[in-house]
Amino acid sequence: MASNRLGRLVLAATAAWGMAFSAAHAGDITFWTWRQEDKVAYTELFNDFTKANPGIHVKFEAFDAPNYATILSTALAAGRGGDVLATRAYGGLEVFAKAGYLLALDKVSVPELGNLPEDALASETLRADGRVYSLSFASQTLGVFLNKAVFAKAGVAAPATWDEFLAACKALKAKGLIPIANGTATAWMDEVFASVFTNPFLGPQFVSDVLAGKTTFEDKRYTDALGKLLELRDYMPPGYTGIDYATGQQLFLTGRAAMFVGGSFEIANFRKQNPKLEMEFIAPPAPTAGAPRYVSKFYDGGYAVNAKSPHQADALKLVRYMGTKAYGDKFAALLGNISPIKGVEITDPLLASVAKLNETSMPYIMAVYFRYDSPTGSELLSTGVQKMMGGNETPVALGEAITKGIARYYKPFQK
Amino acid sequence: MNGERAKNAAIQALLVVNGVVMLYPLWVMLISAFKSNAEIFTSPFALPAGLDFTNIARIWNETSFVRYLGNSMIVTGASVAVILVFATMAAYAIARYRFRLSAAVFLFFLSGLMVPLKLAIIPLFIQLDMLGLVDNRAGLVLVYTAMGLPSAVFILTGFLHTLPGELEEAARIEGASELRIMLSVMLPLARPALVIAGIQNAVPIWNDFFFPLVLITSDNLKTLPQGLTVFMGEYNTDWGVLFAGLSLSALPIMLVYIALSRQFIAGLTQGAVK
Amino acid sequence: MSVKRRRPRRWQRGAWIALLLAPALLVMAMFVAIPLLAAFRYAFYAFNGLAATHFIGLENFRAVLLEQPFSAWTLRALEHNVIVFVALMLLQNGLAYLIAFALLKALPGHRVHQVIVFLPVVLSAVIVGFLWKLFLHPLFGLVNQALMAVGIGAHPWLGDENTALGSLIFTNAWHWMGFPALIFLAAMQRIPREVMEAARIDGATDRALLRAIIWPLVAPATTIIVTLTFIGSFNWFELPYIMAGLDGSPGGATDVLGLYFYRTAFGNTSAGLQDFGRGSALAVLMFLFLAVVSALALRVLRRREIEL
Numbered sequence: 001m002a003s004n005r006l007g008r009l010v011l012a013a014t015a016a017w018g019m020a021f022s023a024a025h026a027g028d029i030t031f032w033t034w035r036q037e038d039k040v041a042y043t044e045l046f047n048d049f050t051k052a053n054p055g056i057h058v059k060f061e062a063f064d065a066p067n068y069a070t071i072l073s074t075a076l077a078a079g080r081g082g083d084v085l086a087t088r089a090y091g092g093l094e095v096f097a098k099a100g101y102l103l104a105l106d107k108v109s110v111p112e113l114g115n116l117p118e119d120a121l122a123s124e125t126l127r128a129d130g131r132v133y134s135l136s137f138a139s140q141t142l143g144v145f146l147n148k149a150v151f152a153k154a155g156v157a158a159p160a161t162w163d164e165f166l167a168a169c170k171a172l173k174a175k176g177l178i179p180i181a182n183g184t185a186t187a188w189m190d191e192v193f194a195s196v197f198t199n200p201f202l203g204p205q206f207v208s209d210v211l212a213g214k215t216t217f218e219d220k221r222y223t224d225a226l227g228k229l230l231e232l233r234d235y236m237p238p239g240y241t242g243i244d245y246a247t248g249q250q251l252f253l254t255g256r257a258a259m260f261v262g263g264s265f266e267i268a269n270f271r272k273q274n275p276k277l278e279m280e281f282i283a284p285p286a287p288t289a290g291a292p293r294y295v296s297k298f299y300d301g302g303y304a305v306n307a308k309s310p311h312q313a314d315a316l317k318l319v320r321y322m323g324t325k326a327y328g329d330k331f332a333a334l335l336g337n338i339s340p341i342k343g344v345e346i347t348d349p350l351l352a353s354v355a356k357l358n359e360t361s362m363p364y365i366m367a368v369y370f371r372y373d374s375p376t377g378s379e380l381l382s383t384g385v386q387k388m389m390g391g392n393e394t395p396v397a398l399g400e401a402i403t404k405g406i407a408r409y410y411k412p413f414q415k
Numbered sequence: 416m417n418g419e420r421a422k423n424a425a426i427q428a429l430l431v432v433n434g435v436v437m438l439y440p441l442w443v444m445l446i447s448a449f450k451s452n453a454e455i456f457t458s459p460f461a462l463p464a465g466l467d468f469t470n471i472a473r474i475w476n477e478t479s480f481v482r483y484l485g486n487s488m489i490v491t492g493a494s495v496a497v498i499l500v501f502a503t504m505a506a507y508a509i510a511r512y513r514f515r516l517s518a519a520v521f522l523f524f525l526s527g528l529m530v531p532l533k534l535a536i537i538p539l540f541i542q543l544d545m546l547g548l549v550d551n552r553a554g555l556v557l558v559y560t561a562m563g564l565p566s567a568v569f570i571l572t573g574f575l576h577t578l579p580g581e582l583e584e585a586a587r588i589e590g591a592s593e594l595r596i597m598l599s600v601m602l603p604l605a606r607p608a609l610v611i612a613g614i615q616n617a618v619p620i621w622n623d624f625f626f627p628l629v630l631i632t633s634d635n636l637k638t639l640p641q642g643l644t645v646f647m648g649e650y651n652t653d654w655g656v657l658f659a660g661l662s663l664s665a666l667p668i669m670l671v672y673i674a675l676s677r678q679f680i681a682g683l684t685q686g687a688v689k
Numbered sequence: 690m691s692v693k694r695r696r697p698r699r700w701q702r703g704a705w706i707a708l709l710l711a712p713a714l715l716v717m718a719m720f721v722a723i724p725l726l727a728a729f730r731y732a733f734y735a736f737n738g739l740a741a742t743h744f745i746g747l748e749n750f751r752a753v754l755l756e757q758p759f760s761a762w763t764l765r766a767l768e769h770n771v772i773v774f775v776a777l778m779l780l781q782n783g784l785a786y787l788i789a790f791a792l793l794k795a796l797p798g799h800r801v802h803q804v805i806v807f808l809p810v811v812l813s814a815v816i817v818g819f820l821w822k823l824f825l826h827p828l829f830g831l832v833n834q835a836l837m838a839v840g841i842g843a844h845p846w847l848g849d850e851n852t853a854l855g856s857l858i859f860t861n862a863w864h865w866m867g868f869p870a871l872i873f874l875a876a877m878q879r880i881p882r883e884v885m886e887a888a889r890i891d892g893a894t895d896r897a898l899l900r901a902i903i904w905p906l907v908a909p910a911t912t913i914i915v916t917l918t919f920i921g922s923f924n925w926f927e928l929p930y931i932m933a934g935l936d937g938s939p940g941g942a943t944d945v946l947g948l949y950f951y952r953t954a955f956g957n958t959s960a961g962l963q964d965f966g967r968g969s970a971l972a973v974l975m976f977l978f979l980a981v982v983s984a985l986a987l988r989v990l991r992r993r994e995i996e997l
Contacts, residue, residue, distance in 0.1 A: 064628055064644040066935075068547040070536065070955045071629050073739050078541045080549070088839055095963050096990050098738025183827075187936035188959035226872060239827025241939055246652065247826070250456035269651045273452060291863070330789075371962070374953075375758055378960040379936065383769025387940035405758050422895065426791045430802045433788060436863070437805050444812075459823040460831055482870045501713040508709035512702075520710060522984060527721045529921045529979040531947065534954060534972045537965075538727035539720065561720035564713050566917065570818065570872075573913040577879075577994075593705055607875040614810070622813035640813060654819065663814045668811045676804050 029311045029318065030059045032082030033066035037269075041334035048330070049321050056314045060383075076101040079308045082316040087134045089123040089299045091371035097133040104131040105303040105362075106402040107277070109316055112323025120340040121301035123368070134302030135323050135342030138337040139263075141281075141354050142196050142296040142364060145260040145270070147252065148278040150177060154258070158282055160293070165285035169235035172258045179235035183243020190379050190385040191366060193261050195296045196284045197232070198225035199362045203294065206367060213412025216403040218396075226388065228396035231387060241390045253277060264354045265300070268336030281354050294355045298364035300338065373409035380405040448659035455654050470659035474643075480663075482635060483642035488667070490552055491621045494559035498567050498616050499609060501560070506571035507597055511583070521572065527565035532558070536629055543630065543651055552633050558626055563616040574608035575601065610675050621668050639663065639664045732969035738958060739963060748844075749970035753953075759967070763974075765941060766949040773858055773945065774922035780867045781862035782914055783818035789873035790899060803874070806869035814864070818931030822847065847932060856976040857943055861928050867916045876910035877903055905993075912990040923979055926951060936960065946975055 031042070039060055046058040061082060063071050069092070075081035076096070087093050087102070096102055103268035107113055113121065116136055124134035146158055154175045159165040184190055202225055209215040217223075237243050237251060252260035253274045260266070270277060283293035303322050305315045321327055328341035336348065338355055346352045362367070370377025380402045387393040393401075407413035447455050448470055449463040474480050502607030508514075509521050532539070539558065540549065578601060588598045602609075627641035643660040646653040732749050734741040753759050788806055792799050809817065824831050827845040837843060846856040880903065888902050904911075924949030929937065935957045937944025952961055954968020 017660060036645045039650075061632060062645070064647060065649040066958055067625065067628055069958060073955075073963060074537050074540045074629050077550075077739070078544045080544070084948055091962050092956075092958075095738040099740035101739065102424055104460070166714070183848070185845075185938055187938050188957075191761040191960070237828060239843060239845035239848060242825070242848025244822070246654075247456055249651065250453055254453050254457055256457070269648070275649065347868060348935070374962055374964055374967070376961050379957065380758075382960055383936050383938070383940050386938055387850075389940055390848070390850060398462045401758075408756070420753065423794070426794060427796055427798075429787070430791050430796075430798070433756070434802055434805045437809055437867075440817075440824065440863070441808060441812075443823070444816055444820055455823070457829065459826070459829055493969055495943065497716075501716065504709040505713035508706045512706055514703070514706055520714070522980075523722075524713070525916075525983060525987075526976070526980055527717055528917075529924070529983070530725055530972055530976045531950070532721060532725070534969065535721075535724035535728040535953065538724040542719075542724060557692055557716065557720055561716050563720075566718055569916065570714065570913055573909050574875075577909045593702075611868075611871055611875065614807075618811050621811075622815075640815075659817075661813055665812055665816070669808060672807060672811055673804055676800075676807070 027055045027314065028057050028059060029083040029309075029314050030061050031084045031086075031318070032072065032250060033060070033062050033086035034065040035086065036062040038062070041157075041331075044334060045327065045330060048326075049318060052321065053314075053317055058318060067160055072096070072099075075305070081306050081308075083309040083311050084318050085304045085306055086137075086300045086301055087124070087304045087313065089134075089136065090368060091373075091376065092371060093124055093134055093302070093304075094126055098128065099220065101307055102133040103307045103309075103312065104129075104133055105135065105305070105317075105319070108132070108137065110320050110323060112320050115323050115325065115328075115341045115343075117340060117342065119301055119406070124302040124304075127372075134304035135319050136299050136302040137322070137331065137342050138300040138335075139340050140298055140300050140364075141264045141338070141358055141361065142192055142262070142298075143264075143354075143357060144196065144282050144284055145252065145262060145266065146280045146282060147255055147258050148280050149411070150255055150258045157256075158280065159285055159377075161289050161291075162285045162287055166231065166235075169232070173235060178237045178251060179259060180232060181237065181248040181252040181260040182262075183237055183240040183245075183248055184386050185242055185388045186245035187382040187386060188378070189245045189248070189382075190261075190389070191382040192263060192296075194226065194229060194381060194385045195364050195366070196261050197229055198222075199294045199296050199365075200284050200286050200292065201225035201228060202362075202365075203292075204362055207363060207369075210365075211369065216413050217399045217406070218403050219399070223395040223399040226385075226398055228394070229385065229389065251272075264338060264351070267350060267354075271336065279350065281350060281357070283357050283360065292360050294360055294362040295304035296364040297358055297361040298367045300337070370406055370410070375405040377402060377406055421628070424660055425566070434596070444658060444662055444665075447655060448662045450655045450658075452651075452654055455658075470653075470656045471663075473653075473656050474660050474663070478642045478645060478660075479634065479637075480639075480660075481600055483637050483639040484664070484667075486552065486636060487621060487639040487664070489548055490555050490559070493552075493556045494563060494620050495613050495617045496499050497556065497560045499564040499613055502564050502612065503602065503605075503609065505564075506575055507601070509568070510572045510575035510578075521568075524565045524568040528569070532562055533625060536646035540629060549630055550636060552631075552636055555626060555630055555638075558630070559616075559620045559623075563620065567612040567616055570612045571605065574605055578604050581665075614672060614675065617668065617671070621664070692965065720925060728965075728969055729973050730969075731965045732973045734966055736964060736966045738892065739841075739965070741965070745966075749966040750974070753967055753970050753974070758981055761947075762941070762949055763945065763971070766937075766944050766946045769854060769937075769943065769945045770923050770925065772854065773861075773925055774919055776855070776858045776864060777918055777922055778915070780858065781866050782918060784862070785866050785874050786899075787871035788866070788870045789877055790895075791901065792870070792874050793877045803871075806870050809864050810867040814927040814931055817860065817864045818928055821856075821863070822932055848939055850939055853933065853942045857932055858931055860932065861925075864928070869918075872910050872914055873907060876907040880906050908990075908994045912987070912994060915990060916987060919983060920979055923947075923975060946971070950975065 039062060042060045044046035046060065050057055070087065072081060079279050087096060105113060113132060120136040121132050124136050154172055154177060156168050156171045159168040159237060172179040182189065182193055203223060206221050251257040252272060270279065283295045286293045303319050304318055305312060309315050323341065325341055325343050328344035332339045332344055332346050332351065336351060338351060346355050366377035366381050384393060384398040384401055388395060388398050403413055443460060446463055449467050454463065509517055524679060543549050543554045582600050583596055586600045622640055624640035624644055627638045631637055631641065646656045731741060733744055733746060735743050735745045753763050790805050825846040827833065827843060827848060833843040846852050884902060888898055924947055925945050929943050929945055929948055933943040935948055935952045937948050950968055950971040953971055954963065954965055956963035
């Protein structure tokens with residue numbers, strides 16, 4: 001094909017030009033992420049790295065978050081992309097790792113993997129070969145944000161049990177406040193919302209039963225817990241089915257709503273938008289007094305090395321640095337996220353309180369276990385909760401739909 | 416004629432109502448450029464608390480606005496120009512001549528409209544990479560041209576098809592070459608269609624951020640919508656800043672349209688002469 | 690086409706036509722046809738993550754057409770696309786036809802109106818989607834405030850499964866109406882004055898004029914508009930993506946083929962996975978459907994033009 005020959009010619013010419021380019025910048029590596037808002041923090045972290053590793057400069061390149069997976073998979077398919085890549089965890093990692101786009105990490109190439117807890121390593125492991133492909137950077141905890149000033153003004157105490165929670169909502173509503181800021185219009189937040197309130201009702205036993213194939217999501221424990229969500233509808237904003245994530249955030253930030261159900265990833269963002277806001281992060285209410293109040297926990301993502309990177313040695317150096325306690329300390333301080341690295345000190349009191357809650361945590365079920373195949377548990381649950389909260393589906397029907405969907409690839413659910 | 420006057424008044428009323436419905440959201444867009452996120456969400460239709468230029472200042476300080484704008488102008492301008500030239504040629508061939516594969520060629524062009532090119536982003540990227548056109552404005556122009564050709568060919572064929580044949584015949588009898596006939600007899604009549612096809616392509620190209628996001632990584636080559644995505648965070652979008660940026664970016668293309676719309680009216684009256 | 694005097698030699702004519710077609714065909718082939726065909730191939734492959742592993746024939750097609758819940762999603766999205774097409778034809782293009790006629794009357798101020806009607810078209814879908822989310826907002830939205838002023842209660846337009854798709858269609862009509870209006874106007878202005886005046890003298894009312902004279906005479910414009918609306922409706926993506934998200938919230942009430950295909954092929958960051966196999970299979974099906982229907986429709990629409 002003539003066009004092919006022409007293409008090769010142009011390719012050779014550009015390759016020559018490209019080599020000239022990279023020669024001029026030897027020791028430059030690039031870092032790709034979807035976190036555009038973290039540029040300042042990473043610039044500082046990378047400066048530290050360059051101080052310790054003179055001659056290696058790291059270029060921060062961030063991409064529009066919703067399109068990151070597309071941009072990254074396209075670049076990787078063409079053998080391009082950053083040298084060090086931020087990846088998602090669980091199923092979102094596997095699609096990339098399975099294709100051979102990422103370099104497998106081990107304790108020899110990255111001894112710092114030893115600084116991470118088991119479940120963090122598992123979140124960045126390809127189940128098929130049992131190897132770790134990414135170094136986990138943060139865990140996220142899901143729970144309830146309280147606006148302390150609003151609670152104090154209304155004379156309401158932070159609730160600990162489900163009944164107290166409903167009573168608090170009622171009291172807040174009587175004062176003309178919106179008790180819960182969240183609506184249901186943004187699908188992925190519905191999975192967060194459902195997980196926060198159902199997990200204390202489910203308990204870790206339910207999760208082990210599902211994983212052992214002893215039960216399904218049609219289990220009465222599960223559908224009853226889903227049913228509990230319906231009791232909250234009276235305390236969500238008027239027209240909550242049309243309230244999206246961004247509106248919910250603003251209702252909470254401006255003090256019109258007293259609580260926001262969300263994740264620890266909001267802390268930095270809430271602070272930036274309203275530095276005066278006094279907030280507290282609490283665990284969801286327990287079914288009965290004294291019962292454990294499980295928060296939901298998952299790992300956000302990690303740092304991986306591009307398998308086709310021409311600067312693998314330098315890239316590995318960077319990933320190793322990203323697994324040190326020094327990095328974790330600074331990461332937590334600058335970005336307001338919980339680094340999973342063992343021994344990391346968290347100075348921020350709010351973030352420290354979240355870390356404390358992690359001691360009584362349960363996995364964020366769908367994200368951690370059922371986001372590896374289609375249809376994912378997450379998509380089934382989130383759109384299902386939207387339907388249920390809109391009054392168009394019952395908890396029992398939802399449990400059945402989730403089970404049926406997952407049964408496509410999960411053997412224990414196949415009757 | 417009283418009835419006529421009443422009818423005209425009704426038509427005027429329809430146009431005025433329509434005008435308000437069309438313009439009011441633009442007004443909201445404009446005032447939002449001066450608001451914070453909290454203001455946008457809690458009192459979206461009220462006037463901003465003050466004439467606050469923070470948002471515009473942030474765009475100025477945090478992005479290379481002028482450079483992005485320049486890149487957008489180059490990419491959109493070049494794409495539309497190439498689309499119009501190539502599409503006019505092709506449409507002219509399809510509409511004014513009978514040849515064996517005419518219908519097949521027409522359907523080939525039309526089929527380009529039927530699948531989102533996003534599907535082919537990976538093969539497209541690899542191909543552009545082979546040609547050294549990744550992270551290159553020319554690559555973007557070629558992709559946009561290919562994407563825009565189908566609708567432009569379709570619209571122009573539709574219009575050229577309906578042009579009266581007598582003028583063409585008369586010119587032919589006078590011995591004018593086919594090229595002359597096309598350029599000085601037929602195309603002037605197609606001016607409104609060219610404006611329509613041009614603007615119909617310019618708008619999506621000007622506003623697109625998907626292809627630049629995938630194809631352009633160097634900051635000095637980024638287009639305006641792509642550059643503005645920095646204000647869309649993972650968990651929080653700076654709507655005020657985005658409104659300011661997108662309003663500013665809508666301005667040039669609005670001005671182009673207003674300028675062209677005079678052309679358009681002029682072209683119409685010419686076309687009406689038969 | 691007409692009979693030609695001094696007919697240029699056959700090969701000359703052929704070369705001239707080829708010359709006219711070549712640049713457009715070349716660009717289309719290079720940057721649309723070849724990459725798309727390559728992507729269509731994915732539809733016949735099994736994927737391990739992002740890597741194609743082996744040929745599996747029609748398996749991906751079977752999954753999206755026959756296997757639950759995918760088949761239900763495919764059907765639901767297709768139904769929504771049909772609704773979108775019909776609604777846009779009536780609302781967006783119907784109004785555009787009337788507005789074009791109103792502009793044709795050249796009443797005082799028509800030039801200003803002609804500019805105004807088109808202004809929304811130049812806006813980015815990001816802005817339009819967000820603005821209309823504000824207007825339709827259940828708490829602060831102007832639409833609800835206006836309704837409450839006349840005694841109708843507030844309604845979560847985008848949150849109710851029964852009104853969400855309609856709200857999106859309305860927003861799309863607001864955004865794009867100027868475009869068909871302009872095409873209709875261009876076509877209407879080409880109608881010879883004498884024809885219109887003769888009809889007037891015969892005592893035709895505006896309604897009769899619109900129906901009996903203008904409507905058949907703008908048939909070529911109608912062909913363009915119907916075809917573009919049809920293809921556009923079935924590729925609808927940006928506005929629902931911005932206003933309802935990739936999942937077609939609430940509960941899939943706004944899910945259309947464009948969203949479904951994109952979500953399947955490229956994954957939904959916070960819920961789904963990338964699957965090029967099934968995503969491409971959906972795209973191939975969309976293509977076949979659109980190609981067959983458009984080819985048939987064009988035949989019918991074109992015949993209407995010839996009958997004049």
